[in-house]
Amino acid sequence: MQLEFLGTGSGQPSKFRNVTSIALRLLDERNAVWLFDVGEATQHQILKTTLRPRKVEKIFITHLHGDHIFGLPGFLSSRSFQGADKNEPLTIYGPKGVKDFVQTALRISETRLSYPIEYVDLKEGVIFDDRTFQVIAAPMRHRIETWGFRVIEKDHPGELLVDKLRQENIPSGPIYGQLKSGKTVTLPDGRTIHGQDFIGQAQRGRIVTFVLDTRPNDNVALLAKNADVLVHESTYGSGEEESKMAKAHAHSTSVNAASVARRAHVDKLVLTHLSARYIGPMVKDLISDVRRNFSNTYVARDFDVIDIPFKKDSNESK
Amino acid sequence: MQLEFLGTGSGQPSKFRNVTSIALRLLDERNAVWLFDVGEATQHQILKTTLRPRKVEKIFITHLHGDHIFGLPGFLSSRSFQGADKNEPLTIYGPKGVKDFVQTALRISETRLSYPIEYVDLKEGVIFDDRTFQVIAAPMRHRIETWGFRVIEKDHPGELLVDKLRQENIPSGPIYGQLKSGKTVTLPDGRTIHGQDFIGQAQRGRIVTFVLDTRPNDNVALLAKNADVLVHESTYGSGEEESKMAKAHAHSTSVNAASVARRAHVDKLVLTHLSARYIGPMVKDLISDVRRNFSNTYVARDFDVIDIPFKKDSNESK
Ligand SMILES: [Zn+2]
Numbered sequence: 001m002q003l004e005f006l007g008t009g010s011g012q013p014s015k016f017r018n019v020t021s022i023a024l025r026l027l028d029e030r031n032a033v034w035l036f037d038v039g040e041a042t043q044h045q046i047l048k049t050t051l052r053p054r055k056v057e058k059i060f061i062t063h064l065h066g067d068h069i070f071g072l073p074g075f076l077s078s079r080s081f082q083g084a085d086k087n088e089p090l091t092i093y094g095p096k097g098v099k100d101f102v103q104t105a106l107r108i109s110e111t112r113l114s115y116p117i118e119y120v121d122l123k124e125g126v127i128f129d130d131r132t133f134q135v136i137a138a139p140m141r142h143r144i145e146t147w148g149f150r151v152i153e154k155d156h157p158g159e160l161l162v163d164k165l166r167q168e169n170i171p172s173g174p175i176y177g178q179l180k181s182g183k184t185v186t187l188p189d190g191r192t193i194h195g196q197d198f199i200g201q202a203q204r205g206r207i208v209t210f211v212l213d214t215r216p217n218d219n220v221a222l223l224a225k226n227a228d229v230l231v232h233e234s235t236y237g238s239g240e241e242e243s244k245m246a247k248a249h250a251h252s253t254s255v256n257a258a259s260v261a262r263r264a265h266v267d268k269l270v271l272t273h274l275s276a277r278y279i280g281p282m283v284k285d286l287i288s289d290v291r292r293n294f295s296n297t298y299v300a301r302d303f304d305v306i307d308i309p310f311k312k313d314s315n316e317s318k
Numbered sequence: 319m320q321l322e323f324l325g326t327g328s329g330q331p332s333k334f335r336n337v338t339s340i341a342l343r344l345l346d347e348r349n350a351v352w353l354f355d356v357g358e359a360t361q362h363q364i365l366k367t368t369l370r371p372r373k374v375e376k377i378f379i380t381h382l383h384g385d386h387i388f389g390l391p392g393f394l395s396s397r398s399f400q401g402a403d404k405n406e407p408l409t410i411y412g413p414k415g416v417k418d419f420v421q422t423a424l425r426i427s428e429t430r431l432s433y434p435i436e437y438v439d440l441k442e443g444v445i446f447d448d449r450t451f452q453v454i455a456a457p458m459r460h461r462i463e464t465w466g467f468r469v470i471e472k473d474h475p476g477e478l479l480v481d482k483l484r485q486e487n488i489p490s491g492p493i494y495g496q497l498k499s500g501k502t503v504t505l506p507d508g509r510t511i512h513g514q515d516f517i518g519q520a521q522r523g524r525i526v527t528f529v530l531d532t533r534p535n536d537n538v539a540l541l542a543k544n545a546d547v548l549v550h551e552s553t554y555g556s557g558e559e560e561s562k563m564a565k566a567h568a569h570s571t572s573v574n575a576a577s578v579a580r581r582a583h584v585d586k587l588v589l590t591h592l593s594a595r596y597i598g599p600m601v602k603d604l605i606s607d608v609r610r611n612f613s614n615t616y617v618a619r620d621f622d623v624i625d626i627p628f629k630k631d632s633n634e635s636k
């Protein structure tokens with residue numbers, strides 16, 4: 001599981017930061033990639049990575065501002081052009097208007113996609129749930145309907161330690177299944193075997209939270225609680241002037257992001273959606289300022305890949 | 319007057335060629351820039367040039383395929399963001415659907431532009447005419463309604479040769495105006511002066527023709543007649559296989575372009591809209607093949623700037 005930042009700027013593209021799109025790479029977990037927002041030229045950014053549009057299984061749209069959606073028609077068309085077939089559908093989770101925007105663009109351009117799109121209107125709570133992942137949405141506070149997302153990987157149960165069973169001369173058979181489910185079994189030779197002694201360490205699923213384009217609000221901490229990574233917008237840095245501008249434009253500062261990261265006991269904070277005013281040394285200042293409040297903070301740059309490993313102490317912390 | 323190629327690929331962006339957009343730089347002529355088609359990430363390409371979105375006065379759309387229009391919403395939004403004001407309107411000439419596409423994108427994203435847009439539906443004939451330029455549109459033959467454009471600069475009349483008048487001791491006054499309009503004047507000292515002897519060389523206006531995404535058809539030669547530059551799509555190169563593919567996809571080959579350039583007595587042929595299959599040595603082959611048919615041919619690359627000078631023999635050729 002990795003985050004790959006395809007665009008880390010705000011409002012409009014600059015030479016150094018494209019508008020927003022973030023890929024959550026779930027190749028090991030489900031042989032798929034999820035995109036969070038698709039600003040203009042997301043497909044161009046993808047050309048410079050190893051990501052393959054066909055692998056994109058789900059797209060989550062936080063809100064309908066242009067810098068978060070104008071890359072959708074082109075991305076969807078190229079995914080078709082590159083041979084995604086009817087067995088490779090794509091689901092778009094977003095505010096209601098996203099379907100109108102995409103369908104109008106496809107209709108006007110007479111684009112017929114080679115695969116089906118399912119549109120899911122966002123609502124508060126669980127918006128997706130299967131064997132391996134769950135996604136929760138909650139409303140944010142911006143100038144337009146906006147949503148944050150909490151992506152929860154389901155826990156991986158411990159594996160049956162077959163080598164250890166063999167070492168102790170426990171013959172394979174239906175009792176392996178009983179042991180795996182944690183039962184206590186009596187063998188033909190009279191030994192009593194406890195399943196839990198032969199089950200490896202469980203791995204707690206990881207949690208990634210996406211909070212883009214919002215004023216601070218109570219839902220942020222709820223979505224971010226104990227997250228492995230909180231991806232948070234930081235259109236502005238610290239300082240009084242910045243604070244005013246964030247308020248005026250319904251955005252957050254780096255200070256807002258650090259404060260909620262601390263409150264929600266997040267492991268790592270990754271700031272994105274930076275105003276184009278932050279270049280060179282100003283980015284360094286922004287990082288050192290925020291690290292005083294929350295040390296494990298990073299400022300994403302375009303094409304950064306951030307690995308999200310399993311926690312080593314996953315059994316204890318469970 | 320220069321052409322600046324912002325995207326020279328076809329269908330979808332590749333690493334080396336973006337999708338179509340061509341800027342006609344008319345900074346000396348009218349302190350303005352015109353765009354022909356606006357594929358996705360045109361605004362990103364502009365960031366790498368000296369072009370300023372505020373200077374873009376007119377946009378001409380050949381047809382509504384995604385690779386020619388998906389950059390419009392982002393370009394228009396950023397032009398607003400960068401401070402174009404209500405005295406800097408923009409006119410979009412295109413097939414009817416372009417308004418629906420742009421207005422839907424702006425409505426859904428709640429984008430309020432700082433300047434007005436006028437939409438002009440294309441029809442055959444003169445679509446724009448003022449003191450310095452005229453633009454003619456004619457239908458092309460593609461899978462969707464498609465138009466070609468002929469941009470005609472009005473002739474520059476010769477200047478009054480004031481230095482020559484002074485050399486011959488002809489006193490300034492109202493007669494300068496009469497001489498400039500070509501009249502014959504008798505001076506107080508009895509000399510008879512012919513205006514035409516004191517008027518510099520007139521400069522014939524230049525002609526640039528844009529033919530994108532089409533099968534060969536009779537209107538191409540009409541639009542291209544005696545043009546200084548013919549910009550012509552060449553999705554495919556020469557060869558039987560290419561010829562078949564061009565037909566199947568309603569496109570042209572380099573051979574088609576060269577043949578109409580010759581027939582229309584064009585000065586220079588610039589090929590664009592190349593399939594992504596043409597890279598490296600294949601482009602060289604494509605050029606040398608077509609130069610056998612029409613020697614003054616160039617294959618545009620992204621960011622190429624091609625100057626269109628006045629013709630030296632403009633008086634005679636008039
Ligand atoms: Zn934004």
Ligand SMILES: [Zn+2]
Nearest residue numbers: 328329385531
């Ligand atoms: Zn095209």
